[in-house]
Structure formats: structure tokens, C-alpha cells
Amino acid sequence: MGRVVIDKEKCKGCFLCVDVCPKKILKKGTNYNSKGNYTVYVDDPNNECFGCALCAKRCPDMAITEVYR
Amino acid sequence: MGRVVIDKEKCKGCFLCVDVCPKKILKKGTNYNSKGNYTVYVDDPNNECFGCALCAKRCPDMAITEVYR
Amino acid sequence: MTKTAEKVLLKGNHAIAKAAINAGCQCYFGYPITPQNEIGEFLSVEMPARGRVFLQAESEVAAINMLLGAASTGTKAMTSSSSLAIALMQEGISYIAADNIPAVVVSVMRAGPALGYIFPSQGDYFQTVKGGGNGDYKTLTLAPATVQEMIDYTYKAFYLAQKYRTIVFLLADGLLGQMMEPAVLYDYPYEEIDNSDWALDGAKGRPGRWIGSIHRSEEVLEKKVLELFKKYDIIKQNEIEYKTLYAEDAEILITAFGSVARIAQAAVKQAREAGLKVGLFRPITLWPFPEKELYKFATGKKLILDIEMNMGQMLEDVKMSVSGQAKVEFYGRPAGFYFTPEELLEEIKKQMEGLK
Amino acid sequence: MTKTAEKVLLKGNHAIAKAAINAGCQCYFGYPITPQNEIGEFLSVEMPARGRVFLQAESEVAAINMLLGAASTGTKAMTSSSSLAIALMQEGISYIAADNIPAVVVSVMRAGPALGYIFPSQGDYFQTVKGGGNGDYKTLTLAPATVQEMIDYTYKAFYLAQKYRTIVFLLADGLLGQMMEPAVLYDYPYEEIDNSDWALDGAKGRPGRWIGSIHRSEEVLEKKVLELFKKYDIIKQNEIEYKTLYAEDAEILITAFGSVARIAQAAVKQAREAGLKVGLFRPITLWPFPEKELYKFATGKKLILDIEMNMGQMLEDVKMSVSGQAKVEFYGRPAGFYFTPEELLEEIKKQMEGLK
Amino acid sequence: MAVKESSLIISGYGGQGVLFIGMAISNCAMDEDKYVTWLPSYGAEMRGGTANCTIVIANEEVASPYQQTPDYVIALNAQSVEKFEMKIKPGGTLIVNSSLYKGHEKRTDINYLYIPANEIAAKIGEIKCANVVMLSAFIEKTKIVKIESLKKVIRNIISASKAKLLEINELAIQKGSEYIKLPVCH
Amino acid sequence: MAVKESSLIISGYGGQGVLFIGMAISNCAMDEDKYVTWLPSYGAEMRGGTANCTIVIANEEVASPYQQTPDYVIALNAQSVEKFEMKIKPGGTLIVNSSLYKGHEKRTDINYLYIPANEIAAKIGEIKCANVVMLSAFIEKTKIVKIESLKKVIRNIISASKAKLLEINELAIQKGSEYIKLPVCH
Amino acid sequence: METLVFQKPSSIQKDCNVTFCPGCDHGVAIRIIAELLDELNLVEKTIVVSSIGCSVFLNDYYNLDIIEAPHGRALAVATGVKRSKPDKFVFTYQGDGDFASIGLGESMHGLSRGEKVTAICINNTNYGMTGGQMAPTTIIGQKTTTTINGRDPNLQGYPIKICEMASICDGAAFVARCSLDSSKEIENTKKMIKKAFESQINNQGASLIEILSTCPTNWKLSPQEAHKRIREELYPVFPLGIYKDKTSK
Amino acid sequence: METLVFQKPSSIQKDCNVTFCPGCDHGVAIRIIAELLDELNLVEKTIVVSSIGCSVFLNDYYNLDIIEAPHGRALAVATGVKRSKPDKFVFTYQGDGDFASIGLGESMHGLSRGEKVTAICINNTNYGMTGGQMAPTTIIGQKTTTTINGRDPNLQGYPIKICEMASICDGAAFVARCSLDSSKEIENTKKMIKKAFESQINNQGASLIEILSTCPTNWKLSPQEAHKRIREELYPVFPLGIYKDKTSK
Numbered sequence A, B: 001m002g003r004v005v006i007d008k009e010k011c012k013g014c015f016l017c018v019d020v021c022p023k024k025i026l027k028k029g030t031n032y033n034s035k036g037n038y039t040v041y042v043d044d045p046n047n048e049c050f051g052c053a054l055c056a057k058r059c060p061d062m063a064i065t066e067v068y069r
Numbered sequence C, D: 001m002t003k004t005a006e007k008v009l010l011k012g013n014h015a016i017a018k019a020a021i022n023a024g025c026q027c028y029f030g031y032p033i034t035p036q037n038e039i040g041e042f043l044s045v046e047m048p049a050r051g052r053v054f055l056q057a058e059s060e061v062a063a064i065n066m067l068l069g070a071a072s073t074g075t076k077a078m079t080s081s082s083s084l085a086i087a088l089m090q091e092g093i094s095y096i097a098a099d100n101i102p103a104v105v106v107s108v109m110r111a112g113p114a115l116g117y118i119f120p121s122q123g124d125y126f127q128t129v130k131g132g133g134n135g136d137y138k139t140l141t142l143a144p145a146t147v148q149e150m151i152d153y154t155y156k157a158f159y160l161a162q163k164y165r166t167i168v169f170l171l172a173d174g175l176l177g178q179m180m181e182p183a184v185l186y187d188y189p190y191e192e193i194d195n196s197d198w199a200l201d202g203a204k205g206r207p208g209r210w211i212g213s214i215h216r217s218e219e220v221l222e223k224k225v226l227e228l229f230k231k232y233d234i235i236k237q238n239e240i241e242y243k244t245l246y247a248e249d250a251e252i253l254i255t256a257f258g259s260v261a262r263i264a265q266a267a268v269k270q271a272r273e274a275g276l277k278v279g280l281f282r283p284i285t286l287w288p289f290p291e292k293e294l295y296k297f298a299t300g301k302k303l304i305l306d307i308e309m310n311m312g313q314m315l316e317d318v319k320m321s322v323s324g325q326a327k328v329e330f331y332g333r334p335a336g337f338y339f340t341p342e343e344l345l346e347e348i349k350k351q352m353e354g355l356k
Numbered sequence E, F: 001m002a003v004k005e006s007s008l009i010i011s012g013y014g015g016q017g018v019l020f021i022g023m024a025i026s027n028c029a030m031d032e033d034k035y036v037t038w039l040p041s042y043g044a045e046m047r048g049g050t051a052n053c054t055i056v057i058a059n060e061e062v063a064s065p066y067q068q069t070p071d072y073v074i075a076l077n078a079q080s081v082e083k084f085e086m087k088i089k090p091g092g093t094l095i096v097n098s099s100l101y102k103g104h105e106k107r108t109d110i111n112y113l114y115i116p117a118n119e120i121a122a123k124i125g126e127i128k129c130a131n132v133v134m135l136s137a138f139i140e141k142t143k144i145v146k147i148e149s150l151k152k153v154i155r156n157i158i159s160a161s162k163a164k165l166l167e168i169n170e171l172a173i174q175k176g177s178e179y180i181k182l183p184v185c186h
Numbered sequence G, H: 001m002e003t004l005v006f007q008k009p010s011s012i013q014k015d016c017n018v019t020f021c022p023g024c025d026h027g028v029a030i031r032i033i034a035e036l037l038d039e040l041n042l043v044e045k046t047i048v049v050s051s052i053g054c055s056v057f058l059n060d061y062y063n064l065d066i067i068e069a070p071h072g073r074a075l076a077v078a079t080g081v082k083r084s085k086p087d088k089f090v091f092t093y094q095g096d097g098d099f100a101s102i103g104l105g106e107s108m109h110g111l112s113r114g115e116k117v118t119a120i121c122i123n124n125t126n127y128g129m130t131g132g133q134m135a136p137t138t139i140i141g142q143k144t145t146t147t148i149n150g151r152d153p154n155l156q157g158y159p160i161k162i163c164e165m166a167s168i169c170d171g172a173a174f175v176a177r178c179s180l181d182s183s184k185e186i187e188n189t190k191k192m193i194k195k196a197f198e199s200q201i202n203n204q205g206a207s208l209i210e211i212l213s214t215c216p217t218n219w220k221l222s223p224q225e226a227h228k229r230i231r232e233e234l235y236p237v238f239p240l241g242i243y244k245d246k247t248s249k
């Protein structure tokens, strides 16, 4: 049981987090944030996230600001 | 049978040549040249020099200008 | 000068690079720095394509010394850089000057001091014209104001370098380097200078030559410096260049160089249209500075208004030249803010008020 | 200033080193170069003996940057060098200036340009006073003329550096560095300046501090430069220093700095003995140059005769200051030949002839 | 003859071809024997993802290629509108890519011209031509240079080998200028 | 008060203690509240094996520590004579270590003073004291400073621990000055 | 109940805005350093020496005392800082161009002198900030804006091997090369930096961590492709590993 | 009949006056280089790059084309010379301070780039010309005018190992350390320089010969004692030998 907090304004849409998530619950978004970047979003209907924080540790922009378990 | 030509004005009296001569025929002089340096001289009464040129190759001042054999 | 070729839209940095190629520059050494990277990037393609040398040095210190080495063989060579990185070249520049080696250094100024930023600026007038290397030497300095002049004065820089066996600076700024403007890239118009009497090429059939600056006797060293300055006197006599606009009958004479001169020129025109007697004196050779010429034009004026993109650097040469013949005022901003002609016109009007 | 200690025969370079120690200099970084090696050699023994830092850098580029690092922590620190090696420090100097870091640089001039030789010279006035680093900045410059003044102005250099958070040059030459003269090594007479509001010491219980020169916005960068120049204005108001001798009623006013000033002083005395109305104006702060003061003294004079051990460098500041109020002539030799008072007297007489 | 100078800033995100159309209109001006300068934003500034260039066209040598208060701004994306809307000279015009900006007009002393450039470009099958659409519309509107010049310039730039690309760009010019000619958009 | 300045160059080969006696006489002058400067030849120049220093003693601040035409030259070896003989001011004096120089006088407008310093020093058992012998003779001859000052200075420089060395130096001073007092050497 | 297992390190600015290009590894390096400062309790005694390159804006990220070193001079500046304040913790953060091109002299001398500082060198095999020119670390065949046909050893010579050269320096206590191309390597990089930091804390000498890092913008690759390039093209030329370790001795 | 078995090489100045101190090995290095120029028939195509140090007056000895490089920049100057005149033969003659202290960056980069030039570095473990200060090569414990108690690694760090570092540079074709302390080593040094020169002639890359050499004046030793010091104190720290040889490949 985990949860991630994403600051979309900081997300630059590199989608590196998408690749590392073992549960494949991070998805490439198609919306821009105010800076004109596509952003990532969480799609975790089954609560699969287990707070491994791999995504946060991969994110170069510190856009995944918190991970809970 | 050899012979060395020493330019005493160039000799600085380091006496490195004295040490390398296998025949020990180069001697430390006690006279100054015009630059105030003691100089080396040849003392070869028995014509022992055999022109090995070790002295000339050791001399840092190119003061032994020619060696004949 | 024959201008045979067509007008094309050219970027200032590319204009320099292309002109250098036309001028027969055989070797380029440089280290990346904004806002002049296009020069190196362009030459990294075009020089090898012509069997010439482009070499990215490990630093500006290395670049200026590579230039010293290449130019010492009589090869036309240049480097280009900017501001803080030119600072690192000062020792090498002093050597090139002392050694009477012809070499071209392109300086595309950015805003300082220190790292500052990549905005255009004119903050390196002192650095270029007054030196910063050690000892008594001078750097012939040409300050273009348009992309066309980037070509014209790159050519001239190579020519004067060879002619006087001296270091020549082409002093531009980020604005001139980055902008595009129509310009004509004509052929190199100057004669080639024979350098077989001094260049190093292996002492074949002649005694060895030594190019160096150390001289153990006061007599010899003094003689060398005096000879250097004799050369500088000849350069002063022959090579001073400047432009004026409405300078004769002006009441207020503006002094400005490089990119600021073109803005000043527009302001002067606007002023004239508004019926104000304003003129422009634009030094093109910053060293030798048109000291006597400015003195002449300044005499009798109500005011000399020096305008620079810095805190007042050429100002000192202006003051020295004017030598009390007129009041001298300064208007300048140091970091990337370009004046508008309107802003300058405002300032002119303000100054005119002040005169009453 | 309390001068409690005894007179001793002191070498100029040692005077600087000893004064630096008394002034509380905690870190010295330097690279060998004649004619200032005694400073480093002395400190290599005395600094570690006091638990302070002596470090021979791998180059002058490294030395100036070590100085930048050490001084950024609020530590009193200095480097010393000469001419061509100072040239290598120009980038670092621009950084120190831009960063408002207090630091002392001792420059013991030798003859240039380039390698030149180890003879004394004043060929680095431009290098020191006009910069050579990039952008708009100034270097407070003190020019001693005696071994005693090497002490006095080393103290002052440390004080002013701290007081204004600025780079201060002590500009000497091989003559002053190598000579011995009786001098009094009194205690450091200035107050200590608190630097806890800016120095880096690990952000303990406070937000982090950043010392840097990059500013990505024109607005911020311009503001920084304008602030720098506000500081420079205050320095100009407070710290200009100069000396005169018979300057009021002189017909000919000699200008000279550093070691040449002492010779000029003797020449002036001889001239007065010979009934000639000659005076001396000696700037001690080369930047800020005593511009207004010289203007005042120059006004009404028949001639200003500037004398330097170079091809005419301070000359430009003299001309600018005199601003047409009097004729300005120059007498100088570039490389190691020291004038005699008699020689100068000859020149003065010649100039007086010329005035008739 | 009085100096007549028009200044234009073209702005968008990297990849929208901002510098390209800037050079295109500069070339037009040159071909028409006008004085012209083109100045890009450069260096690390570009890393933000936006790019812009300033074009000044005049009947005498251009005073300053750098302009803080342009007569015209062509804004290819929303950020560009935000960056430049307030800087336009009173009486000037902001040309907006209305496909990417839906905001409100903040000024009353400038003109607004909306071009749904992305849609137009998409219609002709090449979204990348939105820039040329914008430029053509701007030229048609202001007549700063001739639309014929633009066609010639584009023809020169895009070499013969890329016939397809040329065709599409020519179409973009046509559509862009047509859009202006339509009564609806005025 | 008129400026009175005397200049002296002391020259010899490295190891003869040229700089040392230069400092000694400078200290004497200082102790007598005179103005004095001492300037060595320095740097790579020294590598040639010769060394020299220039001392200027005056009743006002010394103008220039550097002197091309000194009043006095103390030449400790032959090369020094050659180097400086022609540079001495007319009316000046060349003090020659006659143990090491046998040449002819080249000028008639200066005075020559010959001191067989090596021999004198050898006699007191320490050839290295030739320098002090020369200096003492010079001082005795010119009275530029007091011979008493020299004794004091030497005593201060050579620390107590080196009693033997001090003794021999004092002897050298005595012998040097005595030599001048002898009628023969004038 | 939820537990917080990941958060921003304490020395990262409150509203830190990372301005590197999307997917650039610089940001990861900056974060793990900050985490280590927390873990080793160094935050309040650290003085950072920033350098000139894409990392010049460190002060945008770190809430720490920072001094900006001129291009290439970070180890000289760090030397000055550490010698004047031996009780502080000092690290540099530099690009490969900064460290190994213009700064090679300062870098190798700093290591040879055994300055008690840690150098972090982000090796992205080009000059990122100035637009992707050749760096000393550009590998043979690599295309940059000044080697458009790929680096040719006959014209531009061979890449500098940073760790290999650094390990020759007797003053260096710990030298390692690592990478940020995968989660595993990020973990390992953090371990290596930790060892380097500890060697400084224990006064064992100088330390250097070279980090293979992406520059998607100038490599003209997606962040994902860029990581692949590190594994496929850079690993063979710049093998990962510990090049010197005097810490246990 | 007598045959001339030794004479001054042709490129030595007619009335050459060697101005090094008595017994200084600099003079020997200069002579054997001149001999090799004769042997390899290079005299009329050579451009020498002199440097700043006791060897600055090369033009007093050589009747060759010579350019004086600023302190430490010999390899940069040589690069300029060779790149502009690839058909000439170019060597530098530098001190250890020049090559490895202020010039370390230029030296290592010149080698890494594989410039077709030969660097001769005279390592006398101190700054001869300026009066015997510590050099980057000063060994631990050695007394100099700036390390009067002997070099202390805790204060002044460790000596730079020139050949060891140079051999890391992929552009270097031949790197060797030799000595002039005996007739045998003089012979060997000449052989090594010859190999280096040949590698340049064959366009194989950069070459470096480091020569352990005496400074009797500043070491305060007789020339004889100085040679002994090389054998006893320097050999262990700076082992002689070929450090890199790509010439046969």
C-alpha cells in the first residue's frame, strides 16, 4: 500500500518514472502544465503502488515530492 | 691512442669528466680561467687516452670540444 | 575594395568566420563560450573541409598559446572568445605583442564582471584597449558596428596584423555576434605580406631564428620596447579610423563605438529631425584612439556626451582627448539593456536643458 | 598609528610578509616568480609556525582562485606575484571584485612586456588600475615608495579590503621588493571588521548564502553592477590619498608614483636648491586616482611633467585629470633603468627651456 | 526622408520554427532592398524551451536590432503571449496563434489578430507549417513585405529536392494569407 | 640642509660575503640615524657566480637605491674591478682586493685603494673574513660611518653562541682599519 | 497508517525549481548529494563549490553556503575554502569540461595535494551549457557541434579518462566512476559518494566521484535513449568501478 | 692518423656559452638532443619550443628556429606550431615545474590529443631558475626554499608522477623516464629520446621523455653528490623505464 505525491508544475514529462515503476501505474499524460510540459499522472485503480519510491528516486526534477507507504 | 681538446674558457670545474675517465688522466686544476672558474687539465704522460669520449659526453658545458682517436 | 558578391542575410558570428576563411586564415584555435560559439562551430566544419586547421583547445590559455605557436610560423591564425575568457589570455597577448607576432583575436563581449551573463555589453573596452597583460604594449583594436563591418574589419584585422606584425583585436559584442543583417561577402581585398624574413620554418640554409621576449640586459630590453613603440607610432600615423555624422556644426557631440554607435546614429538623426544640433563621433580604431581628431571636433562644442553599454570606459579616452575643450558627460548602462534611439534622444534633451 | 617598535633594516618583500602576518593574514597562496620570491619563502616558514596557511599553488591561476575560496569564508588572505603572472589572475580578479570579496593582491612589478626580465619597472599600471579582467569593476590600488610604506600600506590594504569587501592591490616593484631600508614594524593599527553577515561558514541556523556572479536577468545584473559602483563612489570619497611637495607655488609640477616618486622627490629638492620652482604630486591611491586634487594643483601651472618607469601609463590618468589646465609632458624609460635625480633635473631644465 | 522602422518579435516554443520564419521575413525585406536585422534569443535562455527572435525592418540602417517594445509580436504559443503582450508599443499588434491560446485581451491600446494556425496547418496536412501560416497572415495583414517575396524566399530556402515540403509550405502561405483576406477574421 | 648622499657598490663572487658586509654597513648607518638603502643584484643574474649590492647613505631619505655611477666601489675580486671601474663617479674611489687583482689602473679621475684582504684575512686564520677586512678599511678610510658602529653591528649579528666567529671578525675589523692607518698604504 | 518513505532532503530549497532540461540526470545527482548531507549530518557545516556549466545555478536548488568557482577552478577554490576552514565539509560539483578540460591542472593538483575535499564530476561527454560542443570526454566517433562527423582521434585526439588519471594522484583517497542510467546505478552512485564523503570526514585525503550522466538535449536523444547510450556506448570506454580506495588502509 | 670521434653537434651555436651552473645536467640534455638532430637529419626542419625555467636561454645554445613559450604552455605552443606546419619537426624543452605544475593541463591535453610533437621534460625536483622552491616533483622530505623542513605530504601533498600520468593519455605514443646520472644513463637517455623523435617522424602520436637531472646549486650538493642523490633518492620514487610504447604496434 503506497502513495506518491506529484507536483505537476515541476514535472517535465521526461517519463523516466514511468519506466521504473514496477507496477506500471505511472502514465504519460497528454496535458500541458503551465510551463508547457506534458506531465505524468498516476493511474492506480487497484492500489497497487507499494511505495517503493523508485519513481521518486529516478525523477530528475524532484517532481515526485513525497512517497508514502 | 686518443686526444681531447678542452676549451678551458668554457670549463666550469665541475670535474664530472674527471670521474668518468677510465684512464684517470683528467685532473682537477687549481688555476682560474678568466671567468673565475677552476678548470680541468689533461695529465697524460703515457698517452693513455684512447678517445673513448666518455669525458666529452659527460661534460655539461661542451668544454671538451673534440675527441680524436 | 571590390564588392562583387551578392548581399546575403548573415549572422555576425558567421560573417567573422566566413571573412576569416576568405582572408586566408589557416588555423583557428578556440574554446567554447557564448555568445560567440557560432564562430568555432562554423569553422569546425569549414576549416577541415579546406584542409585547414580547426582545433578546439582545452582552455583559453591553451588557445592563445596555440595561436602564438601557429602565428610564429608566419601562418595566418586567429582565436575568438568572450570577456572572462579573454581575461585568461592576457599573458599570452602580452607575449604575442612583445614577440611582434601577427595574430587576430576576436572578442565578442558579454556582460560582466566575472561570469555575469551572456547579454551583450561593452564592458571590455579597458580589457582590450588598455591591456591587462604586463608591460608596455598596445593592441590594435577595431570596433565594427554592423554585420557588413564584421566582414570589413575581419579582413582589415588580418591585413593589419600581417602588415605590422602585431596583435589585432576585433571587438564586437553579443548583439553584433548574434544578429543577422544583409551583408556582402566580397573577396579579401588586401595584398599578402611576405613574412619569409622572420617566420619560423626550420632554419634551412640560414641561421636559426629566435622568437622570444626575455632579454637579460637593460639595454637590449629597453631597445626592444622602444622599437615596439616606434611601430606603434607608425600605426598611429597610418591607421586611425573613425566616422562622424553632423559633427561639424553640432552643439552636442555624441561619442559611441560599436553596436551602440548605430543606435546613437539613429538618435542623432532623430535629433536633427527635431531640429536639435546633435552630431556623432564614432571611433572605429579604439587603439589607436582618434585622439587628435576628437580634440578637433570637440573644440567649441557645448557638450560631449559619451554613450556606452558599460559604466564609462571609453569615456576616459574621450576625456583625455577632449582635454578640457568641452564639458564631457556620460550615459551608460552596464548589463544587456540596449538603449533605444528614443531613450538617447531623451537623454540628449535632458542634457541640453542642463546646458541652459 | 602607534609606532612602538624599533627601527630595523628590512627588505621590502620581507616588510610586506611581516606586515601581512601582523595584519592577521591567515592564508597565503602564491607561485614563485622573481622579484617577489622572498614573500612566499618567508611566509612558508612563518605561517605554519603560527598555525596559519602557506600554500604554494600549482600556478597563479590556481593561486588567485584559492584566494577567492579562502577569502569567501571571511578569512584574511592574500597572494603575491609579478607582472606576467598577475596577467594570469585577471579572470579571478574580476570574480573577486564582482563577488565583493575582500582580498589582498601584492604585485611586485618587473620589466615587460611578456617575460621581459626581472628588472624593476612600472609597466603594470594599466594592468593593475585599468583592469584586464572583464566587465565593469575597479581595483583599489596602493603604491608605496619606501620600505616603511610597504608596511603601512600592507596594513591599509588588509583594512580597506575588509572594510569595503573589495580587492586591494599593493603595487610595488622589484626595487622596492629587493631593497633594504630602516623601517618600523609597528602593530596592525586598524579595527577588525565583522564579516559574519556575509561570509560562508556552513549555513548553521540560517539560510544558505550564495556568493556568485551569474545573474540571469538584465535587471538583477544591472543592479549588482550599479551597487558595485555605489561602493566605488564611497571609496572615491573616502580613500583618495596623495602627497605633494612644493606643489602650491611650483611652475612645473612633476607627477610620479611608487619608487619613481622618491627619485622625483630628490630631483624636486635639487631643483629648488637650484632656484627652480618645481613641485611634486604623488598619487598614492592609483585607483581611486586623485583626479580632482591633481586638477586643482595643475591649474595655473606651466607644465605637468609625468615621470614613470614605463612608456606612459599613469600619464593617461594625469592627462585626464589635468583636463587641459596645463601642458602635460612625459619622461620615462621602460626597462630597468632607474633615473637619477640629476637626470630628472636635466629633463626639468630642458622642459623649462622649451617653455620659453 | 524620415526614418521608418517596424519591429517584430516572433516567439514560440523550440521546434515551432520561430527562428526560421524570422529569417524568412528578413530575407524578404532584404530582397526588397530594405534594411533589416534579425536577432535571436540565445544561449542558456533557450533551454527553457522557448525561443524568440526580433526583426527590425527599416528604410535606413537599423538603429538597434534589440527592441524592448516592438510594434508587432507573433506569438506562436500561450507562453509567448504572456511574455510579450504587455511589451508591445501602443498602437501595435499582437498576432496570436489562437489554436494554442484562449486567454483574454489585457490591453485596449493594441490590436489583436487571431489566427488558428495549428488548425489551418493541420488541415493542409502538416502541423509544422503553423509558423508559415502565422507569418503569411502577418504579412498579408501588414504588407511590411510582399507575400510574393515570401514565396520566392521559401522557394530558395527549400531546395528543389524537397519538392513535397516546398509544396506544403506554399500551401501554408496561401492559407495564411487567405485567412486574412476572409472578411470574418477582421 | 643640502642633501648629502654617498653611494657604494660592493661586489665579489658568490661566497665572499658581499651582501653580508653590505648589510653590516647599512646597519651602521641606521644605528647612526642616517638614511640608508641596500639593494642587491638578484635573481638569475646571481647565477653567473658574482654578486653585488648597492648601498646609499644620506642625510635625507635616499632618492634612489639604484646607482649606476657610485661614489665608491669595493671590489672583492678581479671581475668586479672590471665590471665597475669605469662606472665610478669622477672623484670617487675604487677599493680593490689586491690579493686577487693585479691589473692596471684605467682611470686618472678616481682614487684607488689597495687592500691585500685575502692575505690579511689569511694571517688571522680565516680567509672568509676578507670581506670584513675590506669593509673596515673602507670605513676607516672614508669615515662614512664609525668603525665603532661596525663593531657593535657585528656583535649584534653574530650571536653570542658563536664566540669564536665573533672574535675573528673583530680581529678582521681591527686589521682592516689598522691597514688603512699604516702610512704605507696611502 | 501511512509512513513517509521519501521526501525532499532538507538542504533542497523550499520551492526548488529544477531548470535542467527534461530528463537530464544532473537533477538526480543533486538530489542524492542532498540526501547524503542529511544522512551524514553535514548540512550545517557544508560549503559547496559550484562550477561553470549546466550546474552553475546550484543555488537555485541548495539551501547551503555556496561559492561559484570560475570555469575549471573549482578544486582551487575548494582548496582555499578548506584550508581556511578545515572543520567544514567541502565538495565541488563540476561538469566534465570544467573538471577535465580547462580545469585539468587544478583538478589533478588538488587530488595530488590530497586536499580534504570531494569532487563530484558529472560526465555527460559534452559541453552541455554552451550548446553541446566536444568535451575532453567526448568519445571517438561521437558527434557534437564541433565534431559534426564524429570525434576523429587524428584531428581531435583521444578522450581524457578522468578516474584513470586521478587514480595516479597519490593524494587521492577515494576515486570511483559510477552512472545514473538505472535505479540500481543511482543506488550505487549514492553509495560511492557516501564513501567519498566519509573519506573527507575522516581526513584521509581527496576524493573524486565521476558520474556518467545524460545530456538528452545535446545528444539529441530521449531521456530513455540517453540512458541506453550510457550503457552501450560509454560503459566500454569509461568502465564503472572503484579506481582507488585508500580509505580502509 | 687521428680520427675525430667527438665534436660539437652542428646545431650548437658556434661560440656557445653554456650558462647553467657548474655541473648542471641541463647542458648534457641539450647536447644529446643536438646530436640526435644531426643523426636523424632534422636540423633544417626543426622548430624548438623553449620554456620558462633555467632552460629559457636555449637560443644561446641552439642555432635552430626557436619559439619561447610562456611558462607552462610549451605543449600548447608546440601544438600551434605543428598544426600550422605539419611537415616540421617540433620538440619542447621544459622543466618539471613548467611541464607538470603550471603546465599540467597543457601537457596532458597535448599528449591526449596525440599531437605529433616530442616533449622533453627536465625533472630536477625543484624550481631551479627562481631559486629552488618546491616543484610538483619535489619528493617527500626534500628541503627546498618553500619547504625548509622537507616536503610534508600533509601540508604540501604528494609529488606528481609525470610519466605515470602521461601514460594514461591515449594519444601518447612513447613515454619514458631516464636519467643523466652516469655515462650509461646518458647513453640510454639518448636512445630514449631517439625513439621519441622517431615516433614523431612516423606520425605515431605524442611523445614524452622525462629526464631526471641535477640542480647542484639549489640542492646544495656537488655535481657528484647530486648524481648520487638521483640514484639513491629519486630512483625509488621515479623509477626509470619505458612507460608507454605504441611505436611498434
Ligand SMILES: Cc1ncc(C[n+]2csc(CCOP(=O)(O)OP(=O)(O)O)c2C)c(N)n1
Pocket: C031, C032, C033, C034, C060, C084, C085, C088, C115, G052, G053, G054, G055, G071, G094, G095, G096, G097, G098, G099, G122, G124, G126, G127, G128, G129, G130, G135
Ligand atoms: C573561462 C571560461 N571559458 C568558457 C566559458 C563558457 N562555458 C560555460 S559552461 C562551459 C562548458 C560546460 O561544460 P561542462 O563542464 O562539461 O558542464 P555541462 O554543462 O556539460 O554540465 C563553457 C565552456 C566560461 N564560462 N568561462
Ligand SMILES: Cc1ncc(C[n+]2csc(CCOP(=O)(O)OP(=O)(O)O)c2C)c(N)n1
Pocket: D031, D032, D033, D034, D060, D084, D085, D088, D115, H052, H053, H054, H055, H071, H094, H095, H096, H097, H098, H099, H122, H124, H126, H127, H128, H129, H130, H135
Ligand atoms: C606565469 C609565470 N609564473 C612564474 C614565473 C617564474 N618562473 C620562472 S622559471 C620558474 C620555474 C622553473 O622551474 P622548472 O620548470 O622546474 O625549470 P628549472 O629552472 O628547474 O629547470 C618560474 C616559476 C614565470 N616566468 N611566469
Ligand code: SF4
Pocket: A006, A010, A011, A012, A013, A014, A015, A016, A017, A018, A039, A040, A058, A059, A060, A061, A062, A063, A064, G023
Ligand atoms: S520523472 Fe519526474 S519529471 Fe519525469 S515524468 Fe516522472 S515526475 Fe515528471
Ligand code: SF4
Pocket: A002, A003, A004, A020, A021, A022, A023, A024, A025, A026, A048, A049, A050, A051, A052, A053, A054, A055, A056, A067
Ligand atoms: S512508489 Fe513504486 S510503485 Fe509507487 S508509483 Fe512509485 S515506482 Fe510505482
Ligand code: SF4
Pocket: B006, B010, B011, B012, B013, B014, B015, B016, B017, B018, B039, B040, B058, B059, B060, B061, B062, B063, B064, H023
Ligand atoms: S666536465 Fe666539462 S666543465 Fe666539468 S670539469 Fe670537465 S671539462 Fe670542465
Ligand code: SF4
Pocket: B002, B003, B004, B020, B021, B022, B023, B024, B025, B026, B048, B049, B050, B051, B052, B053, B054, B055, B056, B067
Ligand atoms: S677520451 Fe676517454 S680516455 Fe680520453 S680523456 Fe676522455 S675519458 Fe679519458
Ligand code: SF4
Pocket: E047, G019, G020, G021, G024, G025, G026, G054, G124, G128, G129, G214, G215, G216, G217, G218
Ligand atoms: S544541456 Fe544537457 S546537461 Fe545541460 S541541462 Fe540540458 S540536458 Fe542537462
Ligand code: SF4
Pocket: F047, H019, H020, H021, H024, H025, H026, H054, H124, H128, H129, H214, H215, H216, H217, H218
Ligand atoms: S639553478 Fe639548478 S637547474 Fe638551474 S642552471 Fe643552476 S644547477 Fe642547473
Ligand SMILES: [Mg+2]
Pocket: G053, G095, G096, G097, G122, G123, G124, G125, G126, G127, G128, G135
Ligand atoms: Mg559536460
Ligand SMILES: [Mg+2]
Pocket: H053, H095, H096, H097, H122, H123, H124, H125, H126, H127, H128, H135
Ligand atoms: Mg625544475
